[in-house]
Amino acid sequence: MRILGIDTATSAASVALVEDGAIIADEMHLQPRAGHAEIILTLVEAVFAKARASLADLDGIAVSIGPGSFTGLRIGLSTVKGLAYGGRVPVVGVSTLLANAARVSAFDGLICSMLDAQKKEVYASFFRRTSGSLTRLTEDTIAPIHAIIDQARNLAAGGSTLFIGEGVKVYRSVVVDSLGAEARFCKADGYPSLAAAVARIGKKRLLHSEGDFLGSMVPVYLRLSEAEMKRKELR
DSSP states (O other), rough: OOEEEEEOOOSEEEEEEEEEEEEEEEEEEOOOOGHHHHHHHHHHHHHHHHHHHGGOOOSSEEEEEEEOOHHHHHHHHHHHHHHHHHTOOEEEEHHHHHHHHOOOOOOOEEEEEEEETTTEEEEEEEEEEEEEEEOOOSOOOOEHOOOOOHHHHHHHHTSSSEEEEHHHHHHHHHHHHGGGEEEEEEEEGOOHHHHHHHHHEEEEEEHOOOOGGGGGGOOSSSSSSSHHHHHHHHH
């Protein structure tokens, strides 16, 4: 199966083409989230050109649906809907935090997938990787960093926790101060892109014909938008 993966949930927009689990082409571009609208189709075209493929060659499209940047998620999902409607390609939405954790290799143990949610909070979820198999331990959530650190301490039960994601760049020193040697980190740029992980996860669902209904696909924000929060305050 040829699956196109797209991620615009973080600052690094990425697009990847995966065939039967192998990455055929992988393109990434670091851009302010508001600039993803200008770059995402260019990345799609670059991947198709590198793989000598087209929309007609796809068996499906997988897209990260959050949590992550509100603007980025809307851009990614609207792009995918346009491609899917035009090419009549099945689509699946994939948790950004799950895809982020799935990038990890050569490590067994507790993984904290963490993205910066700003306002002194993070998006996070915990997974356990054993012999290459990833098991979800918690649902995606938004919480203050210290609450996530406490959760890591409880789940690790004296062992170490591997932290991965853009949240690490912001809160690494806080994590180290709290967990010391129990905190481990990896260089995310040494792994395939988020889009590649999204495509690989999407393939598993598409193999079982578990595509999502495009009309009802919406981003997973976990937090109310600024406009929604203001409306709530006015009630």
